[in-house]
Amino acid sequence: MTKRLGAKLEQALLDAAWEQLVEQGYAAFTMDAVAARARTSRAVLYRRWTGKHALVRAVVAHVARPDDVEIPDTGSLRRDTISMMKIANRGRLELITALTVHLGGYYQETGTSPVDLRKTVFPTRPHIPRMLLDRAIARGEVAPARVSDRIASVPYALLQQEFFMTLKPVSNATIEEIVDTIFLPLCARTRVRGP
């Protein structure tokens, strides 16, 4: 029996936990099932996390590491936003599904909400849509007045709704339609230059 130690083992544990959550859901997300999937025993889990709730937070933080999100900087708000939406569409949908569909039980048991989990996992994460907009403002592409955080998050709200309707990745055509017919008009209303 070959042993895994330290960080290497921890990676395997978190990977196994994530697979278990995605494939079997929160109801089957037991310490026993996670340990079995990682081919180890519950004791190893309890040495690292106090229980299921702490493990959930660790798993979400593990798979949602912001390091692997590259923030596009194309010089135009349209291309920035489309790029960011495509990245979210490709890579984050599994995470969003887990946070919403699979973790209902977690929220009930802990009395928390997805916002709370997000705060716990990303204490100081920058608001990326806000960043993209601020860069557009700095370029003089958009006027700062009345471009609220709510407007900044509109494309992602629509992307998410689209995803929940189809449960499949959203097409690039739909992404561009959202940006061109919804988001940019909302920003263009306060454009510095333009019609």
Next chain:
Amino acid sequence: MTKRLGAKLEQALLDAAWEQLVEQGYAAFTMDAVAARARTSRAVLYRRWTGKHALVRAVVAHVARPDDVEIPDTGSLRRDTISMMKIANRGRLELITALTVHLGGYYQETGTSPVDLRKTVFPTRPHIPRMLLDRAIARGEVAPARVSDRIASVPYALLQQEFFMTLKPVSNATIEEIVDTIFLPLCARTRVRGP
């Protein structure tokens, strides 16, 4: 000890089951908890349904009865939309949340998907946002050009996202903010009269 019989008892059982699901989530949706909330015993439940999964389907069917949704007609797109959002916020969001957030465990256990259940719950109903917009167009309040179905559904996408993040009813102030800073500007861009 006063007894309830037949249909009257069944209503009480399904009401209790729905309350239990909404308030405590699927993880706490046990036959015992439902029976206790209905002030009866598990045997009564097992006489009617074979188990938890059958009870879930019965509850969803029970709550999703074709209750006539009052479609507001106030003479203004703003008031129509705000009224409709408040109605959705009060009545339908609870159901949507149950179908998506709370029932993740059900989908895993039964191997079904949210769309399967949604089809049963919402058979074919009119696209209410589209109706509100068409009436505004008929009044000459909004120009027909470029007011797409996607724009019509934007307020509800934002409402839904807001709800999913907090798992609580959305405030009226937020509803009005969505309408005034997002939806109406999108429509006003093609207004017949006005700035």
Next chain:
DNA sequence: CCTTGAAGATACAGGATTGTATCTTGAAAA
């Protein structure tokens, strides 16, 4: 090579849930 500490395996009590069985009680119909 030897020591150390964690990995890995196993056992255990406690608690919760399931599904069934059994019994008494009471509401409704004959």
Next chain:
DNA sequence: TTTTCAAGATACAATCCTGTATCTTCAAGG
């Protein structure tokens, strides 16, 4: 009033999960 059958109240074994404790085994640092 009497009969009937479901409601209601237990009780039960079986199963699962939790959290802890104990023991052996192995990888890494000294």
